[in-house]
Amino acid sequence: MPEAEAGADAPANNPYVRDPATSFAPVEQLSESEATEQAELLREAIHYHDYRYYVGNDPVVGDRTYDALFSRLQDLEDAFELATPDSPTQRVGGEPLDELGTVDHVVPMLSLDSSGEADDVREFAARVEREVGAVEFVCEPKFDGLSVEVVYEDGRLVRAATRGDGETGEDVTANVRTIDSVPLRLRGDPPSFLAVRGEVYMPRDAFQAYNAERVERGDDAFANPRNAAAGTLRQLDPTVTAERPLDCFFYDVLAAGESEADATADASRGGLDGGFESHWAEHVTLPEWGLKVDDRSEQVPDVEAAIEFRNRLGDQRESLNYEIDGVVVKVDDRAQCAELGTTARHYRWAFAYKFPAREEVTTVADVVVQVGRTGRLTPVALLEPVEVGGVTVSRASLHNRDEIEAMGVGIGDAVRVQRAGDVIPYVAEVVESRSEETIDLPETCPRCGSPVEYEGPIAFCTGGLACPAQLVQRLSYFADVLDVEGLGERAAEQFVEEGLVADDVAELFDRSVEEIAALEGWGETSAQNLREELKAARHPPLGQFLASVGIREVGPTVARDVAAEFGTLDAVLDATEEDFQSVAGVGSVVAGHLREFFENERNRRVVERLRDESRLGEPEPVEREAATELDGLTFVFTGSVEGWTRGDLQDLVQRHGANAVSSVSGNTDYLVVGESPGQTKRDDAADEGVPELDAGAFFDLLDERGVDIE
Numbered sequence: 001m002p003e004a005e006a007g008a009d010a011p012a013n014n015p016y017v018r019d020p021a022t023s024f025a026p027v028e029q030l031s032e033s034e035a036t037e038q039a040e041l042l043r044e045a046i047h048y049h050d051y052r053y054y055v056g057n058d059p060v061v062g063d064r065t066y067d068a069l070f071s072r073l074q075d076l077e078d079a080f081e082l083a084t085p086d087s088p089t090q091r092v093g094g095e096p097l098d099e100l101g102t103v104d105h106v107v108p109m110l111s112l113d114s115s116g117e118a119d120d121v122r123e124f125a126a127r128v129e130r131e132v133g134a135v136e137f138v139c140e141p142k143f144d145g146l147s148v149e150v151v152y153e154d155g156r157l158v159r160a161a162t163r164g165d166g167e168t169g170e171d172v173t174a175n176v177r178t179i180d181s182v183p184l185r186l187r188g189d190p191p192s193f194l195a196v197r198g199e200v201y202m203p204r205d206a207f208q209a210y211n212a213e214r215v216e217r218g219d220d221a222f223a224n225p226r227n228a229a230a231g232t233l234r235q236l237d238p239t240v241t242a243e244r245p246l247d248c249f250f251y252d253v254l255a256a257g258e259s260e261a262d263a264t265a266d267a268s269r270g271g272l273d274g275g276f277e278s279h280w281a282e283h284v285t286l287p288e289w290g291l292k293v294d295d296r297s298e299q300v301p302d303v304e305a306a307i308e309f310r311n312r313l314g315d316q317r318e319s320l321n322y323e324i325d326g327v328v329v330k331v332d333d334r335a336q337c338a339e340l341g342t343t344a345r346h347y348r349w350a351f352a353y354k355f356p357a358r359e360e361v362t363t364v365a366d367v368v369v370q371v372g373r374t375g376r377l378t379p380v381a382l383l384e385p386v387e388v389g390g391v392t393v394s395r396a397s398l399h400n401r402d403e404i405e406a407m408g409v410g411i412g413d414a415v416r417v418q419r420a421g422d423v424i425p426y427v428a429e430v431v432e433s434r435s436e437e438t439i440d441l442p443e444t445c446p447r448c449g450s451p452v453e454y455e456g457p458i459a460f461c462t463g464g465l466a467c468p469a470q471l472v473q474r475l476s477y478f479a480d481v482l483d484v485e486g487l488g489e490r491a492a493e494q495f496v497e498e499g500l501v502a503d504d505v506a507e508l509f510d511r512s513v514e515e516i517a518a519l520e521g522w523g524e525t526s527a528q529n530l531r532e533e534l535k536a537a538r539h540p541p542l543g544q545f546l547a548s549v550g551i552r553e554v555g556p557t558v559a560r561d562v563a564a565e566f567g568t569l570d571a572v573l574d575a576t577e578e579d580f581q582s583v584a585g586v587g588s589v590v591a592g593h594l595r596e597f598f599e600n601e602r603n604r605r606v607v608e609r610l611r612d613e614s615r616l617g618e619p620e621p622v623e624r625e626a627a628t629e630l631d632g633l634t635f636v637f638t639g640s641v642e643g644w645t646r647g648d649l650q651d652l653v654q655r656h657g658a659n660a661v662s663s664v665s666g667n668t669d670y671l672v673v674g675e676s677p678g679q680t681k682r683d684d685a686a687d688e689g690v691p692e693l694d695a696g697a698f699f700d701l702l703d704e705r706g707v708d709i710e
């Protein structure tokens with residue numbers, strides 16, 4: 001990464017800010033006062049680097065340098081017991097809680113009046129101008145996350161709370177401390193007491209990756225980033241929070257002053273601090289204190305410009321990496337805001353101009369049960385069609401038995417349906433119950449009549465490939481994984497209905513152009529194209545082959561890991577459950593699914609038929625490097641290493657002969673500790689006497705052993 005210049009905002013006379021030397025004298029050679037001084041300089045520098053990276057988006061040093069500074073600080077704090085609560089090393093600390101405590105807010109956290117109609121915004125502006133004369137506005141994205149109050153005393157983060165009922169919220173201090181973009185220590189010259197309001201959210205890309213991981217593990221996906229953020233923020237174990245990427249925008253000073261009493265003396269003015277003349281001044285000052293704001297905010301001269309801002313932002317909505325559900329239009333002048341005051345629930349100086357809702361209320365007309373590729377039965381509500389965020393929705397998932405029970409949903413009920421980004425619509429809650437009975441899931445599969453078995457709340461058809469619904473799903477999944485175009489769910493349904501595929505996906509290759517062309521809506525050309533697509537899919541890489549056959553909880557990532565471990569299809573077919581467990585990323589459950597799949601005679605026959613030259617042919621083996629530089633070593637990884645996923649790191653050491661496992665034991669040689677590491681692993685390592693390596697030391701070790709990192 002090209003390193004940027006440290007700006008005028010950099011701490012003066014700090015050797016760790018610009019081009020810092022990252023080789024240090026051994027800790028033992030320092031006196032306590034030297035260590036204390038160096039640690040403080042390191043903290044100051046790391047706070048600055050965090051600020052440049054997370055708030056300014058313009059880092060001064062690269063990852064390696066940052067990691068070296070960080071681990072030096074950690075070493076000093078460990079050796080001399082110097083850790084301070086605001087040290088960057090203390091983002092994750094503290095024990096899991098039994099429950100979250102409650103916190104009284106410094107000033108009430110009120111809500112906003114809102115509407116999706118431009119005329120309502122015009123009316124808001126007209127009322128405001130009637131009361132206080134001409135005004136200018138600030139327009140800001142309305143972040144769709146969770147509102148938090150964060151309190152700083154003498155520049156140190158002391159408390160964070162959710163909004164709760166507006167008066168009292170939940171104490172989420174330990175969790176908010178893990179959010180990298182929330183400073184533990186403010187910069188510049190902040191007031192002694194400062195309470196700010198912000199919105200915690202999960203970035204969309206992180207949400208998608210996190211959800212994919214959950215699905216691959218067999219957990220239910222979160223419906224939207226907001227739910228994922230809420231679940232994470234309210235976690236009782238901050239080490240879990242630290243492993244999930246949350247972020248935060250700040251947008252309001254709730255109270256500021258010499259002391260809490262001073263800061264809240266004018267709370268009657270409706271959450272307006274004493275110090276700022278305008279909202280825009282807050283927007284400019286917050287980042288000077290290290291608090292991240294959204295650069296998309298703008299000052300606008302009148303309500304028409306605010307409406308235009310909202311429409312423009314609406315066009316960008318899908319391309320942002322965070323969810324927004326509208327624009328907040330705020331009177332800029334704080335004196336005017338004070339005059340406008342509040343109602344019991346709302347600020348009268350601000351208005352949320354929302355985007356078209358991605359949730360609507362409609363009626364459940366019926367419930368059907370859908371059968372997935374692995375036999376999973378998903379209850380689906382058939383709805384009175386309703387437009388949700390620009391898309392007509394007539395079906396929505398009801399998830400599983402537990403969800404149905406918890407919601408108490410029945411046919412005829414009015415329900416709230418939500419849709420978030422690319423996620424399929426789902427029923428969020430019952431708004432009005434109109435039915436006597438709730439829905440029961442069937443005891444036999446609605447497609448093939450086989451008995452249903454439950455694993456926890458999730459129902460599975462036991463019919464295996466004999467169930468046509470499973471076959472349809474397998475077929476379209478197979479085509480999807482192998483990038484075969486033209487064989488979506490509807491076409492797969494036709495193939496199965498018309499008997500072109502009766503038992504297994506391999507039959508797909510045995511159908512002639514004539515047979516396919518005879519299907520309704522097909523012709524010579526499309527049939528020919530499908531044959532070509534199938535031909536192009538021949539000899540797929542082993543990982544893709546393994547993913548395509550639809551083994552439970554074995555998606556493309558796990559399949560690739562399995563392929564990398566075994567190299568050839570024969571080796572996979574010969575593997576025992578124990579062998580599968582030795583694959584990084586495969587736990588006992590997935591190893592069990594793999595074994596079950598390959599033990600099943602019928603599945604083995606399908607695999608053999610597929611690998612026949614007349615069909616997919618032999619999958620391409622994965623070249624396994626016979627590298628042995630790390631032979632006999634066992635690594636455990638915790639925390640994140642910039643530029644590497646956990647899987648990549650595990651792959652890397654495995655390719656060179658080492659084992660990578662997920663928990664520390666007496667057999668572990670090294671615990672590699674990245675950013676925001678898990679405390680449990682570190683405690684286990686300390687108990688077992690397993691040495692820790694920071695990222696720098698880890699790469700040094702590989703280097704020493706002659707491992708070539710491409």
Ligand code: IVH
Pocket residue numbers: 110111112113140141142143144146147148163197198199251252271328347350352
């Ligand atoms: S201003 C102190 N600005 O939307 C003023 N609110 O009911 C508080 N929200 O829960 C409102 N983005 O948490 C404001 N840029 C923004 C916002 C925002 C999201 C949330 C707020 C509140 C909800 C409105």
